[in-house]
Amino acid sequence: xxxxxxxxxxxxxxxxxxxxxxxxxxxxxxxxxxxxxxxxxxxxxxxxxxxxxxxxxxxxxxxxxxxxxxxxxxxxxxxxxxxxxxxxxxxxxxxxxxxxxxxxxxxxxxxxxxxxxxxxxxxxxxxxxxxxxxxxxxxxxxxxxxxxxxxxxxxxxxxxxxxxxxxxxxxxxxxxxxxxxxxxxxxxxxxxxxxxxxxxxxxxxxxxxxxxxxxxxxxxxxxxxxxxxxxxxxxxxxxxxxxxxxxxxxxxxxxxxxxxxxxxxxxxxxxxxxxxxxxxxxxxxxxxxxxxxxxxxxxxxxxxxxxxxxxxxxxxxxxxxxxxxxxxxxxxxxxxxxxxxxxxxxxxxxxxxxxxxxxxxxxxxxxxxxxxxxxxxxxxxxxxxxxxxxxxxxxxxxxxxxxxxxxxxxxxxxxxxxxxxxxxxxxxxxxxxxxxxxxxxxxxxxxxx
Amino acid sequence: xxxxxxxxxxxxxxxxxxxxxxxxxxxxxxxxxxxxxxxxxxxxxxxxxxxxxxxxxxxxxxxxxxxxxxxxxxxxxxxxxxxxxxxxxxxxxxxxxxxxxxxxxxxxxxxxxxxxxxxxxxxxxxxxxxxxxxxxxxxxxxxxxxxxxxxxxxxxxxxxxxxxxxxxxxxxxxxxxxxxxxxxxxxxxxxxxxxxxxxxxxxxxxxxxxxxxxxxxxxxxxxxxxxxxxxxxxxxxxxxxxxxxxxxxxxxxxxxxxxxxxxxxxxxxxxxxxxxxxxxxxxxxxxxxxxxxxxxxxxxxxxxxxxxxxxxxxxxxxxxxx
Numbered sequence: 001x002x003x004x005x006x007x008x009x010x011x012x013x014x015x016x017x018x019x020x021x022x023x024x025x026x027x028x029x030x031x032x033x034x035x036x037x038x039x040x041x042x043x044x045x046x047x048x049x050x051x052x053x054x055x056x057x058x059x060x061x062x063x064x065x066x067x068x069x070x071x072x073x074x075x076x077x078x079x080x081x082x083x084x085x086x087x088x089x090x091x092x093x094x095x096x097x098x099x100x101x102x103x104x105x106x107x108x109x110x111x112x113x114x115x116x117x118x119x120x121x122x123x124x125x126x127x128x129x130x131x132x133x134x135x136x137x138x139x140x141x142x143x144x145x146x147x148x149x150x151x152x153x154x155x156x157x158x159x160x161x162x163x164x165x166x167x168x169x170x171x172x173x174x175x176x177x178x179x180x181x182x183x184x185x186x187x188x189x190x191x192x193x194x195x196x197x198x199x200x201x202x203x204x205x206x207x208x209x210x211x212x213x214x215x216x217x218x219x220x221x222x223x224x225x226x227x228x229x230x231x232x233x234x235x236x237x238x239x240x241x242x243x244x245x246x247x248x249x250x251x252x253x254x255x256x257x258x259x260x261x262x263x264x265x266x267x268x269x270x271x272x273x274x275x276x277x278x279x280x281x282x283x284x285x286x287x288x289x290x291x292x293x294x295x296x297x298x299x300x301x302x303x304x305x306x307x308x309x310x311x312x313x314x315x316x317x318x319x320x321x322x323x324x325x326x327x328x329x330x331x332x333x334x335x336x337x338x339x340x341x342x343x344x345x346x347x348x349x350x351x352x353x354x355x356x357x358x359x360x361x362x363x364x365x366x367x368x369x370x371x372x373x374x375x376x377x378x379x380x381x382x383x384x385x386x387x388x389x390x391x392x393x394x395x396x397x398x399x400x401x402x403x404x405x406x407x408x409x410x411x412x413x414x415x416x417x418x419x420x421x422x423x424x425x426x427x428x429x430x431x432x433x434x435x436x437x438x439x440x441x442x443x444x445x446x447x448x449x
Numbered sequence: 450x451x452x453x454x455x456x457x458x459x460x461x462x463x464x465x466x467x468x469x470x471x472x473x474x475x476x477x478x479x480x481x482x483x484x485x486x487x488x489x490x491x492x493x494x495x496x497x498x499x500x501x502x503x504x505x506x507x508x509x510x511x512x513x514x515x516x517x518x519x520x521x522x523x524x525x526x527x528x529x530x531x532x533x534x535x536x537x538x539x540x541x542x543x544x545x546x547x548x549x550x551x552x553x554x555x556x557x558x559x560x561x562x563x564x565x566x567x568x569x570x571x572x573x574x575x576x577x578x579x580x581x582x583x584x585x586x587x588x589x590x591x592x593x594x595x596x597x598x599x600x601x602x603x604x605x606x607x608x609x610x611x612x613x614x615x616x617x618x619x620x621x622x623x624x625x626x627x628x629x630x631x632x633x634x635x636x637x638x639x640x641x642x643x644x645x646x647x648x649x650x651x652x653x654x655x656x657x658x659x660x661x662x663x664x665x666x667x668x669x670x671x672x673x674x675x676x677x678x679x680x681x682x683x684x685x686x687x688x689x690x691x692x693x694x695x696x697x698x699x700x701x702x703x704x705x706x707x708x709x710x711x712x713x714x715x716x717x718x719x720x721x722x723x724x725x726x727x728x729x730x731x732x733x734x735x736x737x738x739x740x741x742x743x744x745x746x747x748x749x750x751x752x753x754x755x756x757x758x759x760x761x762x763x764x765x766x767x768x769x770x771x
Contacts, residue, residue: 004673039582046579050572050636059632067630254503257496264493300746304710304720305739308727312522313515317504391620395714396724399503402622406714409626422623429618 070415074195075176078107080115080185082146086130088115097242099201106189117187119172126170126178126185133180135161135170144168144180151180194416196242203236243420248404252424254318255400256432259386262325267379269330270295274337275363281341292338299331303393311397318399325386325393336378337371344370373443380443384436388429401425524733533737536564547731566719566741573718574745576639576711577704583640584647585697588613591648592655593681598664610656616649625711639716643708647700654696658689695761698753705749709742 006014015022047053076098079091090107098104108116110127118125127134133144133151137160145152150166162169168180176189199205204223205213216223217230224232238246276282277291298306306327310320349366357365394402405421408414460468501508524530525541532539533550542548553565563571593599595609621642628638667684675683712720719742726734 042582043579046575049575050579050640052637055632055635055637061631063631067627250503254500257500261493261496261500264489296747297743300750301739301743302706302709302746304706304713305723305742308713308724312727313518314504314508314511315506317506318500319504319506319508319511322500388618388620392622392710392714395622396710399500402714405620405622406626409623409630412630418623418626422620425620426615426618433618 067412067415069174069190070413071419072194072416073190073192074416076102076104076187076189076191078102078117078187078189080128080187082131082183088128088130090115095201097195097201099206117178117189119175119189124172124175126180126187128185133185135178135180137170146180146182149182151182194243194420196240198240199236200241200243202241205233205236243417248401248421248424251394251399251401251404252421252428254321255390255394255402255425256387256428258318258321258325258394258398258400259383259390262322262390263329263379263383263386265322265326266329266333266382267375269326270333270337271375273330273334274341277334277338278341280344280346281363281367291334295331295334295338297331298327299335301328303328303389304396307393307396307398316397316399316403321390321393321398321400324398325390329382329386332382333378337375340371340374340378341367377440377444380436380440384429384432387432391425522730522732522735524736529733530736530740533733534564534566534741536562546729547734550734566722566738569717569719569722570741570745572636573708573712573720574705574749576636576643576708576716576718578701580640580643580647580708581697581701581704583644585651585700587644587648588651588655589693592652592659593685595652595656596659598660598662598667599677599681599685609652613649613652613656616645617653618649619645621646621707621711622714625714625716629715634715634717636712636717639708639711639718642711642716643704646707647704651696651700654700655689655693658692658696659685662689691760695757698757698760702749702753705746 074097076096077093078096078098079093081089081091083089092098092102096102106118108118110116113129115128116125117128123136123139125136127136131146133146135142135144137158142154142157142161144154151163151168153161153163153168160171162171166182170178170180172178174190176187179186179188196206199208205216208216213233217233219229221229222232223229238249273291273295277288277295279285279288282288303324307320307324310323314320314323344367348370349362352362352366390400391402391405394400395406397403401421401424405418408417408421524533529539529541531537536550536554539548539550550565553568554562555565555568556562591609591613594605595613597606600606624645625638625642628641629635632638662685664684666688667680670680670684708716708718709720709723712718713724715721719738723735723738723742726738
C-alpha cells in the first residue's frame with residue numbers, strides 16, 4: 001500500500017472542515033506541557049528539600065558491592081602470623097565458617113614447607129614463608145618486601161596491588177584479596193553460596209554429604225543416646241546457630257497468622273456492621289451515619305498508629321499485629337461491604353418481602369446470595385495484601401518476621417540471612433497470591449476480578 | 450427451605466426423581482459449607498493459641514491493662530496537645546524532652562516558623578508523592594512492554610511482568626534497609642523503597658488497563674503506516690490516560706500510608722517522631738501527631754477521591770491494595 005499524499009488545496013479544505021480536531025483549544029494544548037513543567041518543578045523542589053544531591057554524593061557506594069555480594073556469597077578469613085623464630089602460625093577467625101580444624105583445599109602446604117593460598121587456580125596464589133611473601137598473578141611472581149614497619153609493594157606491581165598505611169592489598173577479583181602487613185597476612189577468600197546452611201560447625205552432621213546424612217538417619221547407632229538420629233538431625237537443623245531456621249519459621253508463621261486472624265476477625269465484625277451502615281437496609285439515618293464515621297475513623301487512623309498503640313498495650317508480639325490489622329481492616333471492610341450492600345438489586349429483596357418474610361429472612365434470602373461472593377472476594381484480596389503488609393508492621397514490634405529482618409539488616413554483616421528471609425517471604429506471598437486468586441476466580445469468575 | 454413436606458404421592462415418578470436430585474444437591478452444598486467453616490474454625494483456634502503463646506503479654510493477662518495504658522496516657526491538660534501541635538511554649542516545661550515543643554520549630558524567614566510535626570508530615574507527604582511520581586513514570590514507560598496486545602506473548606512481556614511481580618512482592622523494608630546502609634538512615638532510603646514498590650504495583654494495574662484498551666485506533670494507525678511508538682502514543686495512550694491517572698492517584702493515597710510506616714522503621718518523617726513519642730510516653734506529642742496524621746490522611750483520601758471521580762466518573766476503584 002502506498003502512502004497517500006495530500007495536495008495543498010486538499011489540506012486546506014480538511015483544515016477548514018475539521019478546525020476543532022486539528023486545532024484543539026488553548027487549554028488542551030498547554031495542559032500537557034504545563035503538567036510536565038509542574039512535575040519537573042516539583043522534582044527540583046524535592047531535590048533540594050531532601051538534599052538528594054548531597055546524600056547521594058556522600059553515600060558509601062563502595063559498600064554496595066560487598067553488601068550485595070554478601071547476599072549470595074560467604075567469606076573465610078584466615079590469618080598467617082609471623083611469629084618469632086621463623087614460624088608462620090595460621091589463625092582462623094572466631095566462629096570460622098570452616099569449622100574447628102579446617103583444612104580446605106585452597107590452603108596448601110608446599111613441599112618446601114612454605115604455606116600457599118590459591119585464588120581461582122594455582123596460577124593466582126600467595127606464598128607465605130617466614131618474613132617473606134610472594135604473590136603470583138597469572139603465573140608471574142611478585143615479591144612483597146617486608147621491612148620493620150611496613151610491607152612494600154614491588155616497583156613493577158600491576159593494578160591489582162594497592163599500598164596504603166604500610167599495608168599491601170592484592171585483589172583477586174571475586175575470589176577475594178590478601179592484605180599483607182609486616183606482621184601478618186590476612187586472607188579474604190570468597191565463595192558462592194550460603195555457608196553451613198543446613199548445620200552449623202558445632203553440629204555432628206556438619207560437613208556430611210546427603211548420602212552420609214541419610215545413612216546416619218537410618219542407622220541404629222545413636223549419636224545422642226537420648227533420641228533417634230532423625231529427630232537429632234531435625235533439631236540440629238532448626239537450631240542452626242547461624243541461620244536460626246526454627247526461629248525464622250516461627251516468625252514467618254507469626255506473620256501469616258497475623259494476617260489471617262486479623263483479616264478474618266475484621267471481616268466477621270464488619271459483616272453485621274455493614275448492614276447497619278448501609279442506608280438502603282437500615283432506615284435509621286443517625287445510626288447508619290455513626291457506623292459509617294466509625295469505619296472512616298478506624299480506617300483513617302493509620303495501621304502504624306494502631307500497631308504502636310497495641311504494642312504498648314499488649315507488649316511486643318503477634319497479638320499486637322493481629323489487633324492492628326483487625327481494627328484497620330474493620331474500617332476498610334465496613335466501607336467496602338456497606339458500599340456493596342448499597343448497590344444491590346432491590347428486586348430480590350422486594351420479592352422475598354412480598355411473600356411475607358420477616359426482616360431476618362429478607363436479609364438472608366434477598367440480600368446475602370447477592371453479596372456473599374463479593375464479600376468473600378474482597379476479604380481474600382485483603383488477606384493476601386495483609387500477608388505482605390504484616391512484614392512491615394512487624395518491624396515496629398508487632399510480631400512476625402519484620403523485626404528479625406530489621407535486626408539482621410542493622411548488623412550490616414548478615415545480609416545472607418536477609419536474603420534467606422526475603423526468599424521465604426517471596427515464596428509465601430506468591431503461594432498466598434495464587435491461592436487467593438484461585439478461590440476468587442472460582443467465586444466471582446475471572447471477568448469481574 | 451427444605452421441601453421434605455412435599456407429599457410424594459402427589460408427584461409423578463419423574464418429578465420425584467428431579468426432586469430427590471435437587472435435595473441431594475442442596476445436601477452436598479451444605480456439607481461443603483459446614484466442612485469449610487469447620488476447617489476455618491480449627492485453623493483459627495490453632496492460630497490464636499499460637500499467637501497468644503508467641504506474644505510477650507498474654508491476651509487475657511493484658512486485656513485489663515490495655516485500658517490502663519490509655520488511662521495513664523493522658524496529657525497534663527488538653528491545651529497541651531495544641532501547644533505540642535503548634536510548637537508553643539508549655540507552662541509545664543522542665544527542660545525535659547517531653548515539653549521541648551519549641552525546639553523542633555523550623556524557621557522559614559524571620560519569626561515565621563513551621564511547627565515540627567507539620568514539617569515532618571510534609572516530609573512524609575513528599576516522600577509519598579515523589580515516590581509515586583518516580584514509580585509511576587517507570588511503570589508508565591514499562592507497562593506497554595507487558596501488554597499482550599502490544600508486544601505479543603514473547604520474552605519481553607514475560608520479563609517485564611516478572612520484574613513487576615518481584616518488585617511488588619519484595620518486602621519494602623529490605624530495600625529501605627539496604628539503601629539506609631549505603632546512604633545512612635533517612636527519607637532517601639524510604640523514597641527508593643516506596644518507588645520500587647510503586648513500579649511493581651502500578652505496573653501491574655497499568656498493563657491490565659492497556660490490555661483492555663480498544664484496538665481500533667491502533668488498527669487505524671497501523672493501516673496508515675505508523676510505527677510502534679506512534680501507535681502507542683496516538684492509539685493507546687489517549688484512551689488509557691484517564692484510567693492510568695486515576696490509579697496513579699489511588700497509589701499516591703496508599704503511598705502516604707506506606708511512607709508513614711516506613712518512616713517508623715527508620716525512614717524519617719512523621720512515622721519516626723510518632724514512634725519515638727509513643728515509646729517515651731509523651732502523651733501530648735503523641736495525640737498531636739495522631740490528630741495531624743488522621744486529618745492529613747482524610748484530606749488526601751478526599752482529594753484523591755474527588756479527583757478520581759472527576760477523571761473517570763463513578764467507577765469502583767476501591768480495589769487498590771498494596
